[in-house]
Amino acid sequence: MTTIALIVLCILPAPLIFVAWVSFSGEQFLRVPPGSYSVRWYAEFLSSPKWMFAFGTSILLGLVVAVITTATALFAALAAMRMRGSSRGWLELLIMLPLLFPAAAMAIAMRAVNDQLGINATFLGVMIAHVVLCGPFAYRPISANLRALDPATSEAAMSLGATPVYTLWRVILPQLKPGLITSLWFSFIISFDEVNITMFLVGINFTTLPVQTYAHLADSGDPIVAAISVFLILITLLLVLLLQRTVGLKVLVNSEDRMSELQRGKT
Structure with missing residues (x-):
């Protein structure tokens, strides 16, 4: 078993190593092994207005979507906790619906909605689609974290005269930090x-x-795509390290298990 585990651990990072290797090619086209080595593709990516605009757009879009989706998921989870009977199940089913549809069907539906609203090919149109898409992934960690809280703490705060808003801000939200950070991530x-x-x-x-x-x-076969891939991998690793430093990876693993269960249920 140890040998198999070592083999798997060597195979898993192999594609990443290959992409990083090719990204330092000095050739005009992808070639294995590279005939020469250079950082020209990294320099071209970082100096290109076209690529930098797309990169900045993706960063801004991701940040806006993360904040809006997390806030929406928080209030949805709080509402679900107060529901009883089938109402709660219907609400959670509505939130999880994007997981039940193929990506092509979701894309066509969102394209039709954006056309009707006159926001197709705009930041707002893509943002709305991403909020819908990210909703289930944001709701699950917050909901799981909220269910693990002791309701006696908020009840004690309100019995001492705290308003619902103050209780939410000073008592509930600090305890929801792992779920909120995971949702944002x-x-x-x-x-x-x-x-x-x-x-x-x-x-x-x-x-x-x-x-x-x-x-x-x-349209092209130059290695700039490999350089961009390495750049994105580094960003993802940085976010994983930040998540580990703030709330740990346990909550992330638990949330991924729940998402896997939902995806298997879809099939």
Whole structure:
């Protein structure tokens, strides 16, 4: 078993190592092994207005979506905790609906909605689609964290004269820190990396980095895509390290297990 585990641990990072290797190629096209080595593709990515605009758009979009989705998921979880009977189940089913539809169906539906609202190929249109898409991933960790809280703490605060708003701000939210941070993390990463639905919603004057990368890969075979991939991997690793330092990875693993259960239920 130890040997198998070591083999798996060596195989898993192999694609990442390969991409990083190719990203330092000095050739005009992807070639294995590279004939020469250079950082020209990193320099081109960081100095290109087109790539930097798409990168900045993805960062801004991810941050806005993370905040809006987490706030919405928080109030939805608080509302669900007060519901009884089938009402709570129906609410959670409504929140989890994006997991039950194929990406193509979601994309077509959001494209039709954006066309009706006149916001297609705009930041607002993509943001709304990402909020809907990230909703289940933001709701689950907050809901799980909220259910683990001792209701006696909020009851004690209100019995001492605290208002509901003060109780929420000073008693409940500090205890929900792991769920809130995990929700923000999930929402940002999913929004930042999303391409399947976003490519139906962007336009000539507005695009995101994943969609721009996909389009470039379809038209060209230069190693700049590998350099961008390494750059994105480093960003993801940085976020994982920040998550580990703040709330630990246990809550993330638990949330991923719940998402896997939902995805298996869909099939």
